[in-house]
Amino acid sequence: MVLMNSREMLMWQYSFLLTRLQHMHPQPDVHEITQHTNTVHSLRSLAQSNSDHELVELSYVLEISHALKFNISAIRVDNLLSLASDLSSRNPLRQHHIQLSLMRMLLHVLYLTKVGQGHAALAKLKEHHQLMDSEVGSNMRIWDKEGKFDLLVCNGERKLYFEWFTQSEAFVFGYLLSGAVYFPDSSAEKTLNFFMEGVRVADCTPPLRTEINVSDIT
Amino acid sequence: MSAILHKETYDTESWLSEVVTRRDRLCRLKRYSLLYGSFAALLRSQWEVAIKATTQLTDFNNAYFAKSTSHDTAFTYLYHLLLAIQNHYTGHLDVALQYYSGIPVQAGEIYLLALLNKSLILRGGSQQDQTTAMKLIDEVERRLVASQHQYPQIRNAWCLVRGITSHEVLLSKSPLNVEIINFRELLNRVIQYTAEHLNIQLRTLALTITMARFFVNSSTEHAERLGLMAYVPAQKSRDQLWQLVNGNLLAGSLPIPLRIR
Numbered sequence: 334m335v336l337m338n339s340r341e342m343l344m345w346q347y348s349f350l351l352t353r354l355q356h357m358h359p360q361p362d363v364h365e366i367t368q369h370t371n372t373v374h375s376l377r378s379l380a381q382s383n384s385d386h387e388l389v390e391l392s393y394v395l396e397i398s399h400a401l402k403f404n405i406s407a408i409r410v411d412n413l414l415s416l417a418s419d420l421s422s423r424n425p426l427r428q429h430h431i432q433l434s435l436m437r438m439l440l441h442v443l444y445l446t447k448v449g450q451g452h453a454a455l456a457k458l459k460e461h462h463q464l465m466d467s468e469v470g471s472n473m474r475i476w477d478k479e480g481k482f483d484l485l486v487c488n489g490e491r492k493l494y495f496e497w498f499t500q501s502e503a504f505v506f507g508y509l510l511s512g513a514v515y516f517p518d519s520s521a522e523k524t525l526n527f528f529m530e531g532v533r534v535a536d537c538t539p540p541l542r543t544e545i546n547v548s549d550i551t
Numbered sequence: 552m553s554a555i556l557h558k559e560t561y562d563t564e565s566w567l568s569e570v571v572t573r574r575d576r577l578c579r580l581k582r583y584s585l586l587y588g589s590f591a592a593l594l595r596s597q598w599e600v601a602i603k604a605t606t607q608l609t610d611f612n613n614a615y616f617a618k619s620t621s622h623d624t625a626f627t628y629l630y631h632l633l634l635a636i637q638n639h640y641t642g643h644l645d646v647a648l649q650y651y652s653g654i655p656v657q658a659g660e661i662y663l664l665a666l667l668n669k670s671l672i673l674r675g676g677s678q679q680d681q682t683t684a685m686k687l688i689d690e691v692e693r694r695l696v697a698s699q700h701q702y703p704q705i706r707n708a709w710c711l712v713r714g715i716t717s718h719e720v721l722l723s724k725s726p727l728n729v730e731i732i733n734f735r736e737l738l739n740r741v742i743q744y745t746a747e748h749l750n751i752q753l754r755t756l757a758l759t760i761t762m763a764r765f766f767v768n769s770s771t772e773h774a775e776r777l778g779l780m781a782y783v784p785a786q787k788s789r790d791q792l793w794q795l796v797n798g799n800l801l802a803g804s805l806p807i808p809l810r811i812r
């Protein structure tokens with residue numbers, strides 16, 4: 334048996350918890366849904382006790398996503414959104430992590446749409462558009478082309494690597510979300526344009542580059 | 552949509568965990584864009600655009616997902632809903648009913664929406680169908696209460712359908728009849744909530760129904776006000792169907808010809 338130091342042990346604990354969170358049955362029963370929430374809480378406790386702020390922030394995002402996906406009314410999504418936002422700006426190592434901020438913003442818009450706060454969703458969507466234009470779209474270097482990003486742990490001395498949307502995928506999802514927010518407003522012509530722009534960007538992105546022309550539809 | 556977000560994948564420096572491939576994710580994003588685009592076109596009565604988008608969605612789905620092992624149940628439910636609504640709109644009511652009935656209770660909000668749409672079809676049928684329609688509406692109400700009103704948009708749709716389905720308001724004119732107040736109150740609530748939720752189409756429907764049921768033959772001033780509130784957004788969205796419906800109602804109810812630019 335190889336003895337590990339506490340830092341390595343911590344990395345393994347994080348890895349196991351994150352892997353546990355990743356593997357979930359597509360149609361879980363109540364027990365599994367509760368287990369998932371508990372695992373997120375375990376991850377958060379561990380990250381909090383080690384002052385790994387970015388991982389704590391991720392745990393908020395994961396819990397919000399879980400609550401929205403399974404309609405868990407016991408989870409106060411608005412409260413978690415505030416905690417995540419607060420933590421993002423208080424992080425002493427790296428403030429406003431772009432991927433975490435974008436995840437939080439997307440979930441916030443989804444949440445507001447879900448609870449029927451159309452005006453608030455629209456305002457938050459505008460923030461999202463600004464973030465996409467000012468950060469994601471204009472600065473290619475902050476977004477890895479494979480969609481990989483890291484979170485700092487152990488006082489910034491170690492990193493956990495993650496894979497999420499690529500830049501193009503983030504834009505396609507943004508268009509999809511924008512269309513969804515404007516969707517109930519049948520007087521808004523933008524809705525269909527957002528969806529079709531999403532299709533166009535997806536088609537222009539390898540490996541989906543196809544011959545289909547969006548103008549054929551509209 | 553949160554299901555798509557939920558597919559983030561994690562790995563550490565040491566090893567990669569199982570991932571959904573990038574191609575699959577792009578395909579899923581494109582598929583949802585086409586799906587919602589089809590719904591959006593239907594919602595705005597843009598039939599040709601809706602049919603083209605649905606055809607492209609079906610072709611794309613068959614080309615990329617026919618052999619896929621990862622089953623996206625949310626997509627399947629929404630796709631059935633889309634086909635049901637398309638058949639519903641085009642008058643193929645039996646086919647629409649089949650698609651609506653194929654959406655299981657696990658589909659949550661989509662299931663409730665399917666029940667409401669089913670009830671709208673059945674209320675125009677035999678006495679037995681009408682009884683079934685009322686049962687479906689009651690079931691939606693029970694589930695909304697049980698969910699502690701987690702679905703505000705579905706609650707609005709339920710209020711609207713309940714308001715439409717009630718025959719009592721047409722049969723009685725007594726101001727003391729509680730039922731009348733309740734059903735009108737339901738439609739008023741829809742008008743109020745949909746304004747807050749920016750759900751313009753549901754608001755147009757509620758305004759049109761309120762106008763047609765309560766004011767057309769009694770209060771010209773009210774009818775005109777409500778009719779215009781429904782007509783203008785329909786005109787703005789170039790929704791010919793609802794422009795026609797509201798235009799006809801307004802034209803039939805007003806003593807002088809209406810001119811709207």
